Amino acid sequence: MSSSLTNLTYDGAVYETGPGLEDLCISDLQAVEQWVDRPASAWAVQKIGVLLSKIESYTYKIYHRNRYGKHSLAKLIPVHVMIQYANEALGFDGWSLEIIQIHAADCRSVPSKDPAQDSSSDQRYEVLSEAKVRLQLKDGTNTEASGFGSAVASTRGDSFSKSKKMAINDAFKKCFLHLETIILEHEQRVASNYYVDGLYGSKSKKAQ
Template identity: 30%
Template sequence: MEISQYSAEQIATLQAKLEKKLGPEYISTRPGPGGGPKLTYAEGWKIINLANEVFGFNGWSSSITNLTIDFIDVHGENPPRYNVGVHCITRITLRDGAYHEDIGYGTAENVKQKAAAIDKCKKEAVTDALKRTLRSFGNLLGNCLYDKTYTEQVKNIKLPPVRSSTLLLDVL
């Protein structure tokens, strides 16, 4: 019985890639809730790019298995303001059928338009769920960010400044 379409060598290569940790160029920080300690995270587009590099652009897929609006609170008058919360469950499936699922959450507070608040929450919840699901595959896709010792060390690594010439795209 064949367990995987991948050969033992391909699995070992993939595992070796996924065991590596994110470099400082992939890691961002932002203030914690209520002015608490800074939170360390990776932006969604960077993790998606890494997944494409590791698995190939056609080696993985994502699907939303659940997207639920948890609450819509209206407050104020002329105009009313909206607070919204949404959760999302996402599944990431590899070419060989292996998969992981996880949940993400999105919130919007004090938004003037109901539709805009819901839209923001859905996008945030999907991105959060996607990142949380991809981290299940290994350190390279974000799991290393849960290692506090590592995040403290990597925050101290100084990146060289980006020169404008490195930002040019090779279109042709």
């Protein structure tokens, strides 16, 4: 079994059954390849490289301004910029985002800015949220990341809404930034012949 999309092959793979499964037709089983944290095709490797070059160009300018210190790239890059780069490098239909889980971890009252005032109209609320999202490219390449958000607003509803949005954006950017690690690890695995035929691995074939 092979796939032109993922450049995988299971030729030569040997399947065995355990005790009590002798009568099971092995052809009825469907092998499912897990693609978390690895590129699924040569297309992904090439397109991710383009995306990373755009991100590097953006952060290079920021890091060389004296008023900026070293910060997490997830904090430096605005969400709209990351979306723009993703659309340019991967195509508008080349990627999708799925929210796996979102949770408001904490909600507390924040003291008024003016200690002399003790009015309910000055009451503010701080909410901490955590989100887990999955980024998937159109060839099957996917990765997951968790993000965190904190927001303060005059109502609980606004605090929850803003903190959840911030958590999702944080996780979203981390997913894209993690693609660099995926590519580096993939290159090392290809060089060391890490991928082998079988259900729990695959042999990478060079493009003809």
